[in-house]
Amino acid sequence: MEILKGTAAWLKLRAGRRFAGRTVGFVPTMGALHQGHLSLLRRAKAENAIAVASVFVNPTQFNDPKDLQRYPRTLGADAKMLREAGTDFLLLPSAKDMYPDGYRYRLGETTESRLLCGACRPGHFEGVLTVVLKLLNLVRADRAYFGEKDYQQYRLISGMAEAFFLRTEIVPCPTLREPDGLAMSSRNRLLEPRERALAPALNRVLSSKAGPARIKKELAALGFKPDYVEERWGRRFAAAKLGKVRLIDNVEI
Structure with missing residues (x-):
């Protein structure tokens, strides 16, 4: 597994011959990985020639600064798990990489993003859609995989991809649960x-x-x-x- 810090090295690599004529599957994550994430990665690996994952704790989707601070960060363990699962490339962008504009430009949705979690977490889905659009443009994957535990998020991302004519297919994957029924998170x-x-x-x-x-x-x-x-x-x-x-x-x- 190759680890790429920042976006410049990735963009240079992505434009090279190693990707020519090969399908790419992508799993964007915020780290603190569990078996649910790995199930997405294994599917990406099975359905594509190249499997790419990213780890980026996206600050713009947290409406509570304390929640952002508490979010678990386990990059060493994450990288080990991704390597063992067969990931080909791990992308590790920084906030400066992802938001060179300082988040002046952002993407919103006017209907479904205001329901459910959107009603409780103002600005959350604006941050999600913005960062996912950026990541999809960076990776240029044929398919990107999202878990159905965050079903509202999946619907919004799928709708965004269709509305903006993105070439990436958004693939929903079933929720994985612990033996006692708790959704993995x-x-x-x-x-x-x-x-x-x-x-x-x-x-x-x-x-x-x-x-x-x-x-x-x-x-x-x-x-x-x-x-x-x-x-x-x-x-x-x-x-x-x-x-x-x-x-x-x-x-x-």
């Missing part, structure tokens, strides 16, 4: 032991036959602080805080 490692024991109840209650209002009450009774429970796009979505950690999940209905 980088934030899970921030849970206290008592919170981690309770966390699987989010998926269990969300998957019940109760309606959104009842589910929200049940989560609150268990000790969660729900942001929302809503049904859209053939799925039921929930976001709730457990201690200082915000968890999200969704299930098909």
Whole structure:
């Protein structure tokens, strides 16, 4: 696996002969990797000649500075996992690389980005769409892979790619779960032991036959602080805080 720090070396490499006539699969991440990320990478590797991953903790998608500070950073372990999973190239851009304009230019969406997590986290999806557009333009992948745990994010990125005529196919991948049903997430490692024991109840209650209002009450009774429970796009979505950690999940209905 080749590791490229910054964007200049990558752009030079990407324009070279090594990529000529070869398909590229891309998995953008913010690090703190888990088996869910690796499942995306393995699929990218299986479906393309070259597998590329990036690790960049994107500051513009955090509406809470404390949340940005708390976000886990485990680059050494991440690189080891990606190498063992067969990644060909790991891109490590800096904030200066990604935002040479100081974030003066940004991308927004006016409808779905204001729902669910967008209603609770102002500016979040603006930051997500902006950084993903930049990464897709940098990598010029044939396919990019996104997990369905962040289903709203996947919908927005897929819609953006279509609206802006991007050549990259946006590929959704199923949510991976722990044996107890908790959706795999980088934030899970921030849970206290008592919170981690309770966390699987989010998926269990969300998957019940109760309606959104009842589910929200049940989560609150268990000790969660729900942001929302809503049904859209053939799925039921929930976001709730457990201690200082915000968890999200969704299930098909």
